[in-house]
Amino acid sequence: MIWLLLMxxxxxxxxxxxxxxxxxxxxxxxxxxxxxxxxxxxxDAAYYFDEEEFSKGLYVFDDVDGLHxxxxxxxxxxxxxxxxxxxxxxxxxxxxxxxxxFIDDSKTARVYRNGVLTNRLNTTYPYTYIDSSNGFTTEVxxxxxxxxxxxxxxxxxxxxxxxxxxxxTSSSELKAY
Amino acid sequence: MKQFIMFSCLMILLLVFPIQIVIDRxxxxxxxxxxxxVFEEGVQRARKDGYFTPDNITNLKSKISSLCGVDESRIVLxxxxxxxxxTLDYDENELIHYSVGIPIDxxxxxxxxxxxxxxxxxxxxxxxxVIASELLP
Numbered sequence: 001m002i003w004l005l006l007m008x009x010x011x012x013x014x015x016x017x018x019x020x021x022x023x024x025x026x027x028x029x030x031x032x033x034x035x036x037x038x039x040x041x042x043x044d045a046a047y048y049f050d051e052e053e054f055s056k057g058l059y060v061f062d063d064v065d066g067l068h069x070x071x072x073x074x075x076x077x078x079x080x081x082x083x084x085x086x087x088x089x090x091x092x093x094x095x096x097x098x099x100x101x102f103i104d105d106s107k108t109a110r111v112y113r114n115g116v117l118t119n120r121l122n123t124t125y126p127y128t129y130i131d132s133s134n135g136f137t138t139e140v141x142x143x144x145x146x147x148x149x150x151x152x153x154x155x156x157x158x159x160x161x162x163x164x165x166x167x168x169t170s171s172s173e174l175k176a177y
Numbered sequence: 178m179k180q181f182i183m184f185s186c187l188m189i190l191l192l193v194f195p196i197q198i199v200i201d202r203x204x205x206x207x208x209x210x211x212x213x214x215v216f217e218e219g220v221q222r223a224r225k226d227g228y229f230t231p232d233n234i235t236n237l238k239s240k241i242s243s244l245c246g247v248d249e250s251r252i253v254l255x256x257x258x259x260x261x262x263x264t265l266d267y268d269e270n271e272l273i274h275y276s277v278g279i280p281i282d283x284x285x286x287x288x289x290x291x292x293x294x295x296x297x298x299x300x301x302x303x304x305x306x307v308i309a310s311e312l313l314p
Contacts, residue, residue: 007184014194021198029205040216047263047311048267066267072272079305
């Protein structure tokens with residue numbers, strides 16, 4: 001009887017280790033994927049600028065085109081639906097939100113949440129961007145696009161109901177133009 | 178004798194767990210390597226070149242094959258192979274598309290033990306997306 005109990009305990013422990021291992025691997029992969037996608041989204045958005053301002057020697061981002069580039073990059077990179085919801089059987093759950101900061105020579109920072117302007121700040125270089133939720137910090141000294149992707153939290157330790165913020169932020173700075 | 182048979186059966190059952198952990202780690206490592214090769218090298222080079230050049234594709238295939246342990250013939254690629262240009266306005270027709278897939282041959286250890294058909298114990302892991310081109314017209 002004692003053998004049976006012991007073996008049952010070992011089986012349960014092994015199952016827990018397997019589930020934990022898979023969960024941690026999944027979390028790491030998700031985090032890594034978000035890093036690449038946010039990086040590519042910020043690169044893409046930084047390509048589009050206001051030509052009229054550029055003729056005056058200022059690099060001012062074209063927010064409309066930049067937002068198109070970001071949303072398309074996120075949708076394609078994470079393989080989610082057009083309305084930013086996860087398709088069935090997808091790794092992602094619920095809806096994916098995103099935030100974009102355009103900081104440029106116009107001395108303003110425009111903040112968009114899911115493509116909608118939510119804030120406009122007066123900024124001068126250098127500007128320190130700090131994301132308190134995931135610790136991302138960057139010193140902005142040139143025109144910069146910052147993209148943050150915020151998917152719904154995924155359970156890192158399956159079965160323990162511990163959900164972790166998995167958001168990732170990346171910035172793309174134009175060093176010379 | 179009864180205890181011995183039971184002990185043996187449970188030992189076999191318990192052996193599956195470490196094997197499963199090893200398979201999971203291996204699968205994870207393959208996927209991580211694939212993403213690193215595609216995003217860090219292939220995609221960034223295609224962004225500069227404006228498309229996936231034959232040289233870039235060959236390099237991608239050989240690196241994926243050696244680092245992910247997959248035969249080159251089994252790598253599924255769907256890439257933009259004609260030049261796309263940087264535009265002043267956002268144009269979806271001038272984006273570079275990429276889709277790279279590798280087969281993951283074993284997902285669950287001892288599939289027959291859990292009633293899983295070995296033929297279904299595999300999947301194709303694909304990463305895909307779009308990027309803007311840096312190539313000037």
